[in-house]
Amino acid sequence: MEDNKFFSKLEASVRESCKIDNELFEKFDVKRGLRNSDGTGVLVGLTNIGDVVGYKKEGDKVVAVPGRLLYRGIDIEDITHGFQKDNRHGFDETVYLLLTGHLPNKNELDEFSAHMAPLRALPDHFVKDMILSMKGKDVLNMLARSVLGLYTLDENPDDISLDNMIKQTLNLIAKFPSIVAYSYQALKHAYQGKTLSIRHPQEKMSTAENFLHLIRGDCAAYTKLEADLLDLALVLHAEHGGGNNSTFTMRVTSSSETDIYSSVTSAIGSLKGPLHGGANLKVLEMMEDMKRHVKNWSSEKDVEEYLLRILNKKANDFSGKIYGIGHAVYTISDPRATLLKVKARELAVEKGRLEEFELYSLVEKLTPEVFRVFKGEKSTKVVCINVDFYSGFVYSCIGIPKELFTPLFAIARVSGWCTHRIEELTFSAKRIIRPAFKNVYGKHEYIPINERS
Numbered sequence: 499m500e501d502n503k504f505f506s507k508l509e510a511s512v513r514e515s516c517k518i519d520n521e522l523f524e525k526f527d528v529k530r531g532l533r534n535s536d537g538t539g540v541l542v543g544l545t546n547i548g549d550v551v552g553y554k555k556e557g558d559k560v561v562a563v564p565g566r567l568l569y570r571g572i573d574i575e576d577i578t579h580g581f582q583k584d585n586r587h588g589f590d591e592t593v594y595l596l597l598t599g600h601l602p603n604k605n606e607l608d609e610f611s612a613h614m615a616p617l618r619a620l621p622d623h624f625v626k627d628m629i630l631s632m633k634g635k636d637v638l639n640m641l642a643r644s645v646l647g648l649y650t651l652d653e654n655p656d657d658i659s660l661d662n663m664i665k666q667t668l669n670l671i672a673k674f675p676s677i678v679a680y681s682y683q684a685l686k687h688a689y690q691g692k693t694l695s696i697r698h699p700q701e702k703m704s705t706a707e708n709f710l711h712l713i714r715g716d717c718a719a720y721t722k723l724e725a726d727l728l729d730l731a732l733v734l735h736a737e738h739g740g741g742n743n744s745t746f747t748m749r750v751t752s753s754s755e756t757d758i759y760s761s762v763t764s765a766i767g768s769l770k771g772p773l774h775g776g777a778n779l780k781v782l783e784m785m786e787d788m789k790r791h792v793k794n795w796s797s798e799k800d801v802e803e804y805l806l807r808i809l810n811k812k813a814n815d816f817s818g819k820i821y822g823i824g825h826a827v828y829t830i831s832d833p834r835a836t837l838l839k840v841k842a843r844e845l846a847v848e849k850g851r852l853e854e855f856e857l858y859s860l861v862e863k864l865t866p867e868v869f870r871v872f873k874g875e876k877s878t879k880v881v882c883i884n885v886d887f888y889s890g891f892v893y894s895c896i897g898i899p900k901e902l903f904t905p906l907f908a909i910a911r912v913s914g915w916c917t918h919r920i921e922e923l924t925f926s927a928k929r930i931i932r933p934a935f936k937n938v939y940g941k942h943e944y945i946p947i948n949e950r951s
Contacts, residue, residue, distance in 0.1 A: 515939075522938050532741075536560045539741050539826070542933075543749070546570070547596060547917055550739040552827035562880050565828035569737055570599050578733060578837050587704040587729040590614065592736050593671060593913045597664070597920075617672035618699035618708065620680070624651065625696065629680045633688045637905045640681035642766045645670070649759040656757050658923050666758045667916035674912050675705060678905045679712035685901060706732060709909070714897070723848055724896045727841050728906075731889055734834040735907050737914035744768040744775070744911065745918050752919040753931040765915045766908055775904040781822035782890035782900070785858065787814045795857040798864060805861065805868045822887030823865050834885035842888045842895075849895045858891055 523530055532540040538553065538560055551566040567574040569592065577595070581588030590611045594602045602610060628647040634640040648670070649655045654662055676699055687694035697712050706729035710720045740749060748765040752758075769775035791813065792800050807813035808820055825832055839859075846855035862883045869881050893903055922928065 518938060526936050526938075528936070533826075537826075542931075543740055545740045545918070545921060546599065547921060548737040548739045548914065550741070550827045552825070552829055562829040565825075565831045565833050565882075567738070567833050570595050572601070574734065574833055575837065578730065581733075582726075582730075587706055587726070589705045589729055589732045589736070589910075592733045596737055596913055596917045597667070614668060614672045615699075615701035617669050618676050618701075620673060620676050621651065624648075625680055629677070630684050630694075630696075634681065634685060635689060636770075637678060637681045637685060637901050638766055638770045638908065640685070641674070641677055641905060641908060642763045644677045644681070645759050645763050645766065648673070649757060652759075655759060658755055660920070660924060663758065663916075663920050663923065667920065670758070670762060670916060671913050674909045675699075675709045676712065678902065678909055679709060682713060682899070682902055682905075686899075704729060705909075709906075710896075713902070720896070721848065723841075723845055727845055727892050728896060728898075730838065730841055731892060731906065732910040734838060734885060735889075735910035737911070737917070740918055742774070743771070745915055748915040749918050749922045750931045752922045753928070755923065755930075758916070758919060761919055762912065762915060765911075769904065769908055769911065775907045777821055777884075777886040778890035778893070778907075779900055779903045780819075781886050782894060782903075784808070784814050784821045785854075785861075785891070788861070789854070789857070792857075795853060796860070798860065801857070801860050802864055802868055805865060806872060809868070809872045820861075820865055820869070822883055822890075823869070824881045825884045828882060828884065829880040831882050832884045835883045835887055838885060838888045838892060842892050845892060845895045851895060855891070858888065862887065 522528075529540045532542065534540055538555075547570065549566075549568040549571070551563065551568070553560050553562050555561070569577060572595070577588065577592065581591060591602060591607055593614075594607065594610050624644075624647065628644050629640065632640075632643065634643070652666065655666075657663075680696060683695055686692040695715070697715070699708055700711055703711060704725070706725045707720075710725060710728065714720060738745070740746060744765040747768040748761055751761040751764045772780065788801075788804055789795070792804050794800050804813060805820060809818055811818040843852075843855055846852045865883075866881055869879075873879060890903060893906065894900075898906070
């Protein structure tokens with residue numbers, strides 16, 4: 499009881515000390531969340547890597563435009579349609595593009611893939627000591643721990659010369675799928691009573707095929723369409739500009755010239771947050787609740803009523819949020835969601851889940867108007883689905899367990915993270931990132947301990 503009283507008093511003091519009046523943010527023109535008053539992001543850096551386009555400025559007005567995502571100046575739609583037209587996987591090509599700034603020719607791509615393939619393997623003692631022996635209930639936490647463990651295997655972990663950073667980057671990108679797959683196998687064995695299956699990475703498989711092999715078995719255990727969808731998801735999640743939370747975290751920590759393993763671990767910590775990387779699971783949980791409570795999945799009236807109940811905090815998790823809807827930059831459309839939806843329908847047909855897919859499509863169709871009605875006739879806010887809306891559905895159709903949804907995001911995004919680190923540390927005018935915070939606590943005098951109340 500005494501401990502509870504102590505903690506309650508301490509908590510009240512901490513809470514009071516953290517209070518800052520909202521009007522002070524306006525008084526001192528503080529950009530909360532590094533957002534301008536019109537919703538656009540505060541410009542804090544320059545990059546050659548990715549570009550996220552969702553609006554344009556016309557004078558003082560912000561005008562929404564159809565979303566575009568560019569990797570090294572090339573539209574993600576063109577990249578995706580290019581490798582899909584050739585009936586091949588595109589993740590290696592995407593990683594090469596992000597790192598070098600140009601698309602590889604066939605010989606360059608073959609050499610790159612051949613270099614990456616053997617790097618997937620993890621030392622046996624590392625797997626045993628870092629992953630299997632040290633139990634964990636969250637795959638991302640196990641990944642972060644393992645990344646820090648890789649520091650001890652690196653002969654030059656603190657070397658930030660360009661050639662060493664490239665070597666470290668390729669090693670991390672190649673090893674992420676293996677670490678995630680082994681961490682999941684360890685988790686399900688330790689906490690779910692399942693068989694422990696540690697398989698060797700296959701050098702002739704693509705990254706998507708290899709990951710499915712590691713978590714599910716030989717190539718007969720998955721279909722070509724499943725592997726194609728997973729590859730597409732990896733390509734779409736590989737990069738999203740320097741301003742997304744985890745990439746910005748990567749650049750902040752890298753700017754201090756710390757080692758790559760510490761920086762990547764900080765980015766993983768950012769991605770783990772439900773406001774960033776965990777949204778696809780939230781979408782899946784919301785849709786599961788909708789399937790239980792909406793009798794007629796094809797009824798616009800029934801679905802609209804359920805969506806309004808969510809917004810009024812009377813359904814799902816009572817947060818008032820329709821997950822997978824809305825984005826910090828995209829308003830009219832998220833190009834990643836558009837590309838994923840096309841292939842998601844094919845997968846739904848293959849898996850006999852077309853009715854469920856149509857429910858997702860109906861929610862996508864109805865939500866903008868439901869949101870407008872909820873906000874009122876004067877509302878000008880435009881919302882659209884984001885990539886998280888269909889990615890959880892795709893992963894569930896493939897048979898990927900929920901514990902791997904956000905780790906898959908990390909497997910893809912580590913390529914973008916590391917590319918941004920290299921750019922941050924090779925700037926000709928590089929500086930440690932150090933924004934300003936204004937202290938509004940006021941001046942207080944020191945009181946001797948025997949005079950304090």
